[in-house]
Amino acid sequence: MxxxxxxxxxxxxxxxxxxxxxxxxxxxxxxxxxxxxxxxxxxxxxxxxxxxxxxxxxxxxxxxxxxxxxxxxxxxxxxxxxxxxxxxxxxxxxxxxxxxxxxxxxxxxxxxxxxxxxxxxxxxxxxxxxxxxxxxxxxxxxxxxxxxxxxxxxxxxxxxxxxxxxxxxxxxxxxxxxxxxxxxxxxxxxxxxxxxxxxxxxxxxxxxxxxxxxxxxxxxxxxxxxxxxxxxxxxxxxxxxxxxxxxxxxxxxxxxxxGAPETLSLSHYRHDRLLRKYLAGRRKRWEASYAELEVDRDKLSSLLAQRQLQFDVERRASTHRLESLSADLTAMESSRNEAEALLISRQAIIDRERLTNEAELAHNRQLLDRSYRRGVHVALERDVAACRVARLEERFTANPKGSDDRRGRGVRGWCERVKHVFYPGVVPAFNPEDAIFVRGNVREALGTLHYAKDKMPRIAVHMHLYYRDLAGELVDYLMHIPELWRVVVTGPWDMDALESDLAPLYKVCTDVRVVQVPNQGKDVGGLIQAVKQHELLDSDYLLKIHSKKSHNPAAYFEAISAVFGLHLENGDQWRRALIQPLAGSRERVEEILGCFDSDHTVGMVGAGPFVTTAADANVELHRAVCSKFGVPYGEAFVAGTMFWIRSSLLAPLLDDLVEVGDFEIDSRAVEGGLEHVMERIFGAMVVGKGFDLLKVGS
The missing domain is CATH 3.90.550.10 (Spore Coat Polysaccharide Biosynthesis Protein SpsA; Chain A)
Incomplete structure (x- = not known):
């Protein structure tokens, strides 16, 4: 040191x-x-x-x-x-x-x-x-x-x-x-x-x-x-x-x-020795592996030198081949340029033809859309006319007991003249605007009316399926509908996903369509999308149902039970209480269809307890939408949005007054949203046109 x-x-x-x-x-x-x-x-x-x-x-x-x-x-x-x-x-x-x-x-x-x-x-x-x-x-x-x-x-x-x-x-x-x-x-x-x-x-x-x-x-x-x-x-x-x-x-x-015992210390020492012995063994194995790697490295170095020599020979040969290929490539480039010029010319022709075809297709779509809209509005005018004639008959054919039979014959003859006003015929001079019509009402009983099977009306169904596990239950209801013309299913699923669920429908309906839509506007958004795709309104009568579950607390169901006069504990009871009066049996479906066929004043049929006039929480939005659709505020509607309706009465949905994009995505609101306002608009569209909303029991 x-x-x-x-x-x-x-x-x-x-x-x-x-x-x-x-x-x-x-x-x-x-x-x-x-x-x-x-x-x-x-x-x-x-x-x-x-x-x-x-x-x-x-x-x-x-x-x-x-x-x-x-x-x-x-x-x-x-x-x-x-x-x-x-x-x-x-x-x-x-x-x-x-x-x-x-x-x-x-x-x-x-x-x-x-x-x-x-x-x-x-x-x-x-x-x-x-x-x-x-x-x-x-x-x-x-x-x-x-x-x-x-x-x-x-x-x-x-x-x-x-x-x-x-x-x-x-x-x-x-x-x-x-x-x-x-x-x-x-x-x-x-x-x-x-x-x-x-x-x-x-x-x-x-x-x-x-x-x-x-x-x-x-x-x-x-x-x-x-x-x-x-x-x-x-x-x-x-x-x-x-x-x-x-x-x-x-x-x-x-x-x-x-004061740990000596034996415990010796145990620790023993395990340390085992660890050191293990590590020493691993070191020896690593050293042996390293020595083997050095031998392999020397062998690989020799092999690499041989391969390098072979590579140089092949590289020279490849260079010669590359020069030959370059000459061929130059010739091919010339041919390719000629082919590209020809291809560009032909592509230009194809593009012109494609643009022409697209323009024709767009024009044809416009014609088809106008034709579809015109057909639906014509059907609406026809149904409104038939309703007004029925209203006139109600007013002018009332013949009290003991009245002069000549007066009855005179009134019936006068009604025949009115029919010619709404269905062009031999008496065109009558002006229907001179007559005073009453607005639609809410009625309760079906009576004993029966479905006239010889008339063969076109019956369509809109089924909005958000909860796929309910597909079987809803399909079972549809099996009660005779002569089912078309079923349109909307929701987040495609046709492949629903193929097995919808299989029973093919036995009773040859036209089953699936329209995949986002959860925007719930079932109302699905209906609007299907209507705009020309899927539903070319029918005579339409049944609208959906997979309602209503995941709400018990207090909510207590409140709605008080409103509707029913004891509802969950969304399953509510859904079945809405659908069963409409499609719970074949006899019930035939009674409702018979009512539509024989009584032109019936525009909508809904489950009796859920027909109400309750105002929406968002009064400002409700009044604004009523104004946009030109329908009266505060009319009766079916709470839960499941009903039968004359298809033509939904014609205003074709007029772009509301779009699917206007609704919130995945809304969890139970009131105040646009979908809840539209729930009330459907009833107002029926009653505002002079039709009745029929209440039916279970």
Whole structure:
């Protein structure tokens, strides 16, 4: 061991208060910054003992220059013996009553010593350490809370804070490094020097301190040490040896402090030996594999040389072939250019024909749309005319008992003249606007009317299926409809998804269509989409049903039960109470169809308890939509939107007064939305045209 003391006539500081020991090994990049963080302390009465442990870089030269420039530095050089040896050499040379340690790659805060000595004087600690923050190789702070080191350090800090220093340090080395140690010199005489551990000598030392009588370990909760993580830290490459050392230290604590039996320690030793034996075996296997890889590498190098020679020969041959192919390619390029010119010419012809066809198709679609709309509006005019004639017959054919039969014949003749007004015939002079018609009403009984099977009306169904699990139930209802002309299913499903669910319908209906729509406007949105796609209104009568579930709380069902005079506990009961009066049996369906056929004033049929005039919560929106459709406000409607209707009465849906895009997507509202207003508009369209809304029971 050699010593380089004060040079150039400078005198060392007498009676230093703190001796600082820096063990140094191959840290030329960091040692000057570390030493300067000591020399720049706000507490100047120090000596700095730097022990170079046989460094092979230029750090000794840097330290010698610093020692010559500052008398407080004492430089010791020794052969490489490990960090514990360098620390013990420095500690034994210390002359001050306090000893602090700083590793050659870490940095202190400028007021570290002053702050910690003040805390010791206040609280009586004789071994102190502070909190630590992390820096990188360039000295930049690493404050990312998700960094693995910061996570581990925060966990250790929590254990110390929650359990105290003694128990918290048993969980892990919260001191982090010997760079964080400040202790009185007599602590060494009580605890002993640093033991020969490569990775955990700091943890071993502080654990001995906390269990040694007369040593008080004190934590300073302030970051006064900047611990550097730079890729060459010993601990980063120490696994699994670091874990073996930690086990050895913990065994000592078990034995010395907690009186663990010797057999338990021997068991730990045995498992460590097994681990070391396992690791040694793995190392031998790795070395053997590496030797085999070297042999394979030599063989592959020879093979690679042979392949390279073969490749050069093939490359020359390929170059010759490439030159030949280039000539062929040039000829092909010329032919390709000619072909492209021809292709462009033909493509231009195809494009002109396509544009012409698209224009014709668009024109035909417009003609078809106008024809469809015109047909629906003509049907509406026909049905309205038939309704008005029926209303006139009701007014003018009333013949009280005992009246003159000639008067009855006269009235009937006058009604025949009125029919010619609405159905062009031989008496065109009558003006229907001169007659006073009543608006539609709400009626209850079906009577004994029957379906005239010889008339063969076109019967359509709109079934909105949002809940696919209800498909079977709804299809069973449709099986009760005779001579079913068309079924249009809307919802989020395509035809492939519903093929098995709709299979029974093909036995009674040859025209089953599926229109896939988003959940926008619920069943009302599906109806509007189907109508705009020319799917429904070319029928005579239409049944509208949907897979209603109503996932609402019990309080909601109590409220609607009071409104409708029924005891409803869930959406399934509500749905069946709406549909069964409309399609619960074939006899009921035939009664309703017979009513439509024989009574031209019937425009809509709905389940009796659900026919109501309750206003929507959004009165402003309700009035605005009524105004847009030109229908009266506050008319009766079928709550739940399931009903039979004369198809032509839905003609206003073709006039683009409301679009599917006007509705909210996946709305969960039970009132106040556009779909709830449209629920009321359907009834107003019927009653406003002079038709009756028929209420039927179950």
């Amino acid at each position: 050699t010593s380089l003391g004060p040079q150039l006539g400078r005198m060392a500081m007498p009676n230093p208060e703190v001796s600082v020991v820096i063990p140094s090994y191959n840290h030329a990049k960091f040692i000057v910054e570390a030493a300067n963080s000591v020399l720049g302390q706000t507490l100047g009465n120090i000596e700095l003992i730097i022990v170079d442990d046989g460094s092979l870089d230029n750090s000794p030269a840097l330290l010698e220059a610093m020692a010559r420039a500052d008398a407080r530095i004492k430089l010791i050089r020794q052969k490489n013996a490990g960090s514990h040896s360098a620390l013990n050499s420095g500690v034994q040379l210390a002359t001050a009553p306090w000893i602090a340690i700083l590793n050659s790659d870490d940095i202190w805060a400028a007021d570290r010593l002053e702050t910690m000595l003040a805390a010791a004087a206040r609280d009586g600690g004789n071994f102190l350490f502070s909190d630590v923050d992390l820096i990188d190789g360039d000295g930049a702070l690493i404050d990312d809370s998700t960094h693995w080191w910061n996570i581990d350090h925060a966990r250790n800090r929590l254990k110390v804070v929650e359990n105290g220093v003694r128990k918290g340090l048993l969980y892990g080395n919260f001191t982090v490094s010997t760079s964080n140690f400040l202790f009185r010199k007599e602590v060494v005489s009580k605890v002993g020097l640093f033991r020969h551990y490569r990775y955990n000598l700091d943890w071993d030392f502080v654990l001995r301190c906390i269990y040694t009588e007369g040593v008080t370990v004190q934590f300073i909760p302030r970051c006064l040490l900047h611990y550097r993580l730079h890729g060459k830290n010993a601990i980063l490459g120490g696994m699994p040896l670091a874990a073996v050392e930690a086990q050895n230290i913990i065994r000592r604590v078990y034995r010395d402090q907690f």
